[in-house]
Amino acid sequence: AQSVTQPDIHITVSEGASLELRCNYSYGATPYLFWYVQSPGQGLQLLLKYFSGDTLVQGIKGFEAEFKRSQSSFNLRKPSVHWSDAAEYFCAVGNNDMRFGAGTRLTVKP
């Protein structure tokens, strides 16, 4: 059965520091992979997605993610975090039967 694991429930980073949010998945084939962000009181917004091709994908707001088939991972990265990046981040995998991870809450220290 397909599943998504986000090992970190809560991460705190200082503004300007780099960020990496982890996502591991279990899926029968190469899945479609997504990262969404949910800011307080807001709906979910797509940051980036991977369907095929180049395994390093660029998204909005300076985020990127790398698909590593051998590790079944799709980690989200940003070189320099801004205070406005504080939010809940969800990794999702699948096809029509999408599965979301439990989310990672990002706190940004001034």
Add this chain to the structure above:
Amino acid sequence: GAGVSQSPSNKVTEKGKDVELRCDPISGHTALYWYRQSLGQGLEFLIYFQGNSAPDKSGLPSDRFSAERTGGSVSTLTIQRTQQEDSAVYLCASSFRRSETQYFGPGTRLLVL
């Protein structure tokens, strides 16, 4: 253009009452999804509609939950005999086709007293 809209934005009900939650997907999107997000939890898949095909109901937690999609557009999620554990944010999403990017509505926050 208009995004996915959901109504009501907030709903407070008493235990045992039925509730209906509405979702208006983006025009032209053939796929529609319902999710539930409980406090501090990830998104739990509930049901998926694709065009005129039979819906994928595999995520519905009990037979108190049902959903329909009329005319391939608007969808209604119905919860009968609500329980306190049904309290959550119910999110609707639509996509142009299956497997493509889902666009989410703002959600309906349901509180069962």
